[in-house]
Amino acid sequence: MTWQATALTLFPDMFPGTLGHSLAGRALERGIWSVEARDMREYGLGRHRVVDDTPFGGGAGMVMRPDVVASAIADIDLAGRPLVYPTPRGRRLMQADIRRYAAGPGVVVLCGRYEGVDERVLEASGAEQVSIGDYVLSGGEVAATVLLDACVRLLPGVMGSGESAVEESFSDGLLEYPLYTKPAQWDGRDVPEVLLSGHHAAIAKWRRAASETVTQARRPDLWAAYRAGAGQDISRAAGTHADADRLN
């Protein structure tokens, strides 16, 4: 069964875009997922296929018309898929959302221009409004690409044994530990000794401590949630934080 992505967009040529390459691109070729870009211009009004208009109440930019967007949505067989609208006004998109989307039959992503889509059609369609971060992109297509990339890599058969989704950032509420490869010495910098030891338990302990240190330093929000959820048991890492600290 193919995981089906549909993008409603004014720029259908932007898909699959980067998703046609590398891991996602190979999965696309293998039929693990598909992406269809629907040109919303086709649902535009009149000879000029108008899709937007000026905002009621005044202000800069244009707003996508609800009637046009509704026609585009009505023409799609959602087939149990969520309708997702990327917008800086949405709630933060989380790895848990990505897991939920990846576990279903696919997603339909409504790509607006950044001034946005008329609120009424968002309400009426029950679109999930999600933001990929606190910055403003020029349109929803890049955000849609981010969302789809994050989903596709989780689909069964996409990641080989060489690419594990088990130990990675956010999988357990922490950022991932730092990574090293050959050479063991580079430009006067050594790989942390324990990683060369072959001592699996010591390595696991070091990595956990490094994950905690980096999360605490860079993402106090994640760290607080982790502390709250992990039963305040940070003692198991005590004593090894110093090792991880040396990385920074």
Ligand code: ADE
């Ligand atoms: N569209 C424009 N900016 C966005 C953002 N930060 N997240 C999701 N969609 C967007």
